[in-house]
Amino acid sequence: MTGSLNIVILGLSLSSSWGNGHATTYRALIRGLDAEGHRVSFLERDVPWYASNRDLPKPDFCRLIYYSDIGEVIENHAGLIRAADAVIVGSYVPTGVTVIDAVAALQPRRLCFYDIDTPVTLAKLDRNDEEYLARRQLPVFDTYFSFSGGEVLTKLERCYGARRALALYCSVDASRYRATGEAFDWDLGYLGTYSPDRQPTLERLLIEPARRLPHLNFAVAGPQYPEHIAWPSNVERIEHLPPADHASFYSRQRFTLNVTRSDMIAAGWSPSVRLFEAAACGTPIISDAWRGLEELFCENRSIIIARRSEDVVAALTTMNPTDRRALASAAQATVMQRHTGEVRARELVLALRELPEAVNDIRSTPQPISV
Structure with missing residues (x-):
């Protein structure tokens, strides 16, 4: 397989970043593919919560197709799927199990899965929760592209039956995420949708430091936070921040x-796209700790790893501007070399080129593998 590729992606959302991190991940990757000369068609389920919050309804870097259900996809786009060099189904696609079965039955040349939620997916499968992927379907894919790397890849192959598991980390669109030169409004900010399991860490690493440092300014941007949260008066809340405003938000933070x-x-080796976005904007990062983080960013050289409220307080009150800028520059250099959309697109294309075209008349769907 040489030359430009024709790729079809069925993903959660490209048009709306409201309440999900998939949109920015897909946008960076597909813009990278477009820049490399490849053609992408993205099929997105038309659901009301994204339809009413679309910040990219008509992208100029790919063909975006909305559909109402999988029956419409099969009726109107079977030819597109069969003609593609590769078809990729993403995690959290509505009625994903049905979608995967239907797409596999069309016998695409190459069928892959892109899991932007790998640890969540595996935890769900271990609970027999098959919301968007069934255990029996893992061996159907030619390659299982995983948001997580490290030992998770071995587990996918040995325990879950994936034929081939490869890391495909999220990435950043460096043309849109860069320093804006604006003055600082906040000493520390956070961008993320509310999640119950993240909230204790947010309490420890932002809300408690805000209480201890009332003379400093903080911000939390993202939807779905419960009304009962007691925000200190020096924490500004921003309900939703569209991607077009992300670079400005990062640029106005000291950290x-x-x-x-x-x-x-728990899985490790699962970097958030926010890490790469902030670094691309030249904003110093304070992060919670997890395995694999230091393989991406060097602690105290390109990132501060905070385990306690005191670590955040120390960074905000003792680091001088020169050291802060050096920290940000080191992280930015790492991201520009290894984690842009163009870099990730080249990684994806290289992996796809290594796959043979399917020759079986029918893609088998093996029975569940016992773990």
């Missing part, structure tokens, strides 16, 4: 906070 979901911490 930004990264908080990781518990499933991601």
Whole structure:
């Protein structure tokens, strides 16, 4: 398989970043594919909560197709799927199990899965929760692309029956995430949708430091936070921040906070796209700790790893501007070399080129593998 590729992706959402991190991940990757000369068609289920919050309804870097159900996909887009060099189904696609079965039955040349939620997916499968992926379906995919790397890849192959598991980390669109040069409004900020398992860490690493440092300014941007949370008066709340405003938000912080979901911490090697976005904007990062983080960013050289409220307080009150800028520059250099959309697109294309075209008349769907 040489030349430009024709790729079809069925994903959660490209058009709306409201309440999900998938949109920005897909946007960076697909913009990278477009820049490399490849063609992408993205199929998105038309659901009301995204339809009413679309910040990219008509992308100029791919073809975006909305559909009402899988029957419409099969009726109107079977030819598109069969003609593609590769078809990729993403995690959290509505009625994902049915979608995967239907797409597999069309016998695409190459069928892959892109899991932007790998630790969550595996935890769900272990509970027999098959919301968007059934255990029996893992061996159907030619490659299982995983948001998580490290030992998770071995587990996918040995315990869950994936034919081939490869890390495909999220990435950043460096043309849109860069320093804006604006003055600082906040000493520490956080961008993320509310999640019950992240909230204790947010309490420890942002809310408690805000209480201890009433003379400093803090911000938390993201939807779905419960009304009962007691925000200190020096914490500004921003309900939703569209991607177009992310670079400005990061650029107006002296430091930004990264908080990781518990499933991601347990798995390790699961970087959030927020890490790469903030670093691309030249904003120093304070992050919670998890295995694999220091393989991406060097502690105290390109990132501060905070385990206690005191670690955050120390960073905000003792680090001088020169050291703060050096920390940000080191992280930015790492991201520009290894984690842009163009870099990730090249990794994806290289992996797809290594796959043979399917020759079986019918893709088998093996029985569940006992773990």
